[in-house]
Amino acid sequence: MFATPAFAQATGAAGAGSAFASFVPLVLIFAIMYFLLIRPQQKKVKEHRAMVEALRRGDQVVTAGGIVGKVVKVGEDGIVEVEIAEGVKVKVVRQTITQVMNKTEPAAA
Template identity: 75%
Template sequence: MFATPAFAQAAGGGGAAGAITSFVPLILIFAIMYFLLIRPQQKKMKDHQKMVEALRRGDQVVTAGGLIGKVSKVKEDGELEVELADNVKVRVVRSTISQVLNKTEPANT
């Protein structure tokens, strides 16, 4: 019923090696989460940022709300003016652009 002193001493002998091996699964789970979830999401955000920064007048875009229009003016304060139809222009925040359908060619100067 009772543990003998020799058996009790042998059970606690892991020390530092036991502590390190208990953290290995936690470290592996974090590494897997980083490579499967965090890293691809950061890459996607970086690509979206590049796409938004490269917007120019004349690009046909899709907003996050599903509106399709043509960029008529690019403002400096993070806004775009998008023309949805003839004489129908809306101000849109740059980050809400979800896709660029048609890029315009840069003008040769």
Template identity: 75%
Template sequence: MEAIGQFIPLILIFAIMYFLLIRPQQKKVKEHAAMVEALRRGDQVVTQGGLIGKVSKVKEDNEVEVEVADGVKVRVVKSTIAQVLNKTEPAK
């Protein structure tokens, strides 16, 4: 019985860490993955490097082509998109 009593604080610490750190981080990762999957041509995005541009092409191999200035296009890995500023309206 005493052995169980010694493990209760450890279990409580793990539960608190789970609800305060692990679970919110998993939710944030899931939201980022959904945002990256929903990228479409015409969306204005910010990369983790700070580049702001408009998506000109969504490629199948985990890349997007972003136009950062007139005629200047860069290939960006989808997971490095930090934020979508302006979403385009869905095609009907």
């Protein structure tokens, strides 16, 4: 009914092998998290940065607020002027553009 003292005692002192064996699952969890969460997010951020840097006048874009418009002016200070209706222009921060719907073709030189 009660555990005898022989069963209650530890089997022996923990060696270096068991310390390494208990560290392996932690390393595996970190590796899985890196490949499933961190790496894809970094790739997505890199693609978004490239898309925002490639904005040109005439591109049809969608902002983070869901506004669809055409790029009228691309400023160097991170501000983009977007025309959302005939004669209605708004200034938005470049990073808030989430999608480029229609790309304009580069002008032939």
